[in-house]
Amino acid sequence: MEYNFLEIEKKWQSFWAANKTFEVKADSSKPKYYVLDMFPYPSGAGLHVGHPLGYIASDIYSRYKRLKGFNVLHPMGYDAFGLPAEQYAIQTGQHPAKTTENNINRYREQLDRIGFSFDWSREVRTCEPGYYKWTQWAFLEMFNHYYNNDTCKAEPIAELVAKFENEGNAAINAACGDVEKFTAQEWKSFDEKKQSDILMQYRIAYQGETAVNWCAKLGTVLANDEVKEGLSVRGGYPVEQKMMKQWQLRVSAYAERLLVDLDELQWTDSLKDMQKNWIGKSQGAEMVFKVGDYDMTIFTTRADTVFGVTFMVLAPESEWVDKLTTPEQREAVDAYLKEAKKKTERERMTETRKVTGVFTGSYAINPLTGDKVPVWISEYVLAGYGTGAIMAVPAHDSRDYAFAKQFNLPIIPLIEGCDVSQESFDAKEGIMCNSGFLNGMSVKEAIPAAIDYVEKHGIGRRKINYRLRDAIFSRQRYWGEPFPIYYKDGIATPIPLEELPLQLPEVDKFLPTETGEPPLARAENWTYKGYPIETSTMPGFAGSSAYYLRYMDPQNDNALVSSEADGYWRNVDLYIGGTEHATGHLIYSRFWNKFLFDLGYVVEKEPFKKLINQGMIQGRSNFVYRIKNTNTFVSYGLKDQYDTTEIHVDVNIVNNDRLDIEAFRNWMPDYATAEFVLENGEYICGYAVEKMSKSMFNVVNPDNICNSYGADTLRLYEMFLGPLEQSKPWDTKGIDGVNRFLKRLWKMFFDAEGNLAVVDAEPSAAELKALHKLIKKVGDDIESFSFNTSVSAFMIAMNELQDLKSRNRQILESVIILLSPFAPHITEELWSLLGHKESISFASFPEYVEAYTIENTFEYPVSFNGKMRFKLELSKSLSPKEVEEAVRANENTEKYLAGKPIKKVIVVPSKIINIVC
């Protein structure tokens, strides 16, 4: 009987679907386990072999947990809103809903072939109204709440209004924008518009003027994590800074909790570090400098260096710029601002070392020394961080130093013995000098002492700043969730909850209007009760921020998730996905969850307990070498004898770096008449490891692998390739090894005639030892996500059992249970051939019995003075004294010792004996 994987895999995939094998219910009699993959954006290109890596790992873990008796929730869905579908729609006129659906269907076909144990009855798609109703709902909840810094949680905006009516806002400690103080009387005297504007400053989802990343080519603003090196992540188009009024989420209010709660998560340190850096907490002080009649506040982490301030610097966008520019300097300042504005973010970054700036004409008074210092404007100060203004200490900050050198400003060293003639001294160490009452202190003492001093004298206070900015939440695009907001006389007003979802309207074109408004402005009757509805849509991360909650209760029309479902499933126990979401999705999702936690909708304050980042699978590209100006190709080993051009060749027509010459001639018309210079009768290709992409002709499609080797082989091979979290190249040539393993496993169950040949008998000690070694290894490996070494362990165990000619039923049944998470189809088939009616998924993971694996004799390698010499066989573990006697008694070792005395005996239990003589 042959191992017919095509038939077997099809059979069991249908079986699982028909029997709903992997559908789960909230079942409180069993412990729950929630395994989640980062759901894919269904792109037009389909899946390549790199995509399923994480899904295979999570599937192995899910199937393992089921065998261990857990009620496992393992769902899948699609992150279906997004730019590529819309860009494609603009080019082709096809509706993004249509292309998205086609892509989803293609994805589903590909996923189904790999044999995942997803509960597809819980599938979600972020672009479906039934789903995005809850995205809109969460947005409105954020709109209707503010962040109370005293209680450290989100609270209803209605409660805030009540406080305003009673006592004004003087005593309110909330995360908010710039708001003037007002009394209860004043609040009541404000008109509706003014009150609305004030409340907007407090809302968690709010509309505000801010510097945004504007991408002209995409026609939309982007969040910080959607921009890399001044270019948009999607498309790679230039991005510029622009002041715009946008919807934002007050993520910054949660900065401290997002930071602190990282401690309890089982995430890798590197990912936690990335989030910590992104949140960027820094402790320092705010200090007030008088400039004429104004009090200008700055933020510093080096309060100790205030005696070395020789100038001040404002960000070009700072509101102080206008106030402090003197008439004489007005022209120069305007010219500078105009230049600065013209630059894209990209240009600013590449010119990072170029020092630019302009003097405002005003002077500030150093509050400690009383010195008069000039106030400058420069791009190196950021408007969005701190107060947008700094005190410059050129002796101890390299950026201030560069500026001072450029514009010839004084530099005062503050640390004994430091040399600031060539560069600044940035380290926080040394003894203070030139610093009044701080003289003689170490820097570590001086920082708090300086802050204490300014606090006592009312010139400043302790302050913590975060780099984490509020998330820009609107996009001027079509293919996203519409905002459930309309403008009643210019006042942003929510559409009532019971009227959600607000469905995405049809438009004639997916482009901005002639007047530059977003595509939704093209929709007919895009109004609510006659008032205009918001025309921006929500960004990609909106729909992916709470999808893990929706899987718990996907059909619920009355709540995002019922409290019963949430109370049972709680949060994700294991989350697997790429590291590229470290500062985007994984921050937003944590924020979103904490907000819902504050409101009592969810019971856990963190969404993802354990997180594994699977590495990327890279492509292994092949090259041919064309002799310049000819159509002749020279083999890899001979290419240096010619002047050649390296050309990518499709890896599918290369086998083991040998080019299939006929296939190459047929590959592209240009090569039909190609000539070859061969070595040993073959054309050898060069290779390189690169990103898997169409343009490099190194894409390997999982469907092809399933057709020629089967899904079980694909699954095993992807795991066998290397550690899960490491990036590694795909190379199809190694796949024969795991395929051979499965074929040999299959053969173990049958005799030469093809009949099932399993023996019912008591297993031998040797068989039990091989099995229990495997149980231990596989169990430990799965728990630690070392799937590559467990695949090896299966191969080793099978070799051992083959040597023993084992056909023992008990042993083989246990082996296939162990293997079933990795290779579910072949093991289901064998399980059923062995007479089991139920799916192998309902079997139990075999118990490990240590007694079977214990050795009766110990073979100790014996080393003398560290050099390995002999092996010594002992019947049991011995003490050093007993070992010394055994060594003396042994012919070999005594020969080496030749009567010399033994100084010391070191015994490393069950590993090695070292004799020092």
Add this chain to the structure above:
RNA sequence: GCUCGGAUGGUGGAAUAGGUAGACACGCAGGACUUAAAAUCCUGUGGGCAGAAAUGCCCGUACGGGUUCGAUUCCCGUUCCGAGCACCA
């Protein structure tokens, strides 16, 4: 520039409470079966030296030091590669 992570045969990779480095697999070489090929099975395979052979010796985990009876593993320094952040005061 700052913060992390990594470097082991021709290839992917095993092995860390420090204890026989190179498991397992690919590739390669040789052999069996076959008219032949595929498939399958067996043997060998880090480098060097000696030997007819069994075998023995030396060198080897990016490089240079250190701790230790003993280091791929721990510590210090260097080089190279990868990822993230990027004027965050």
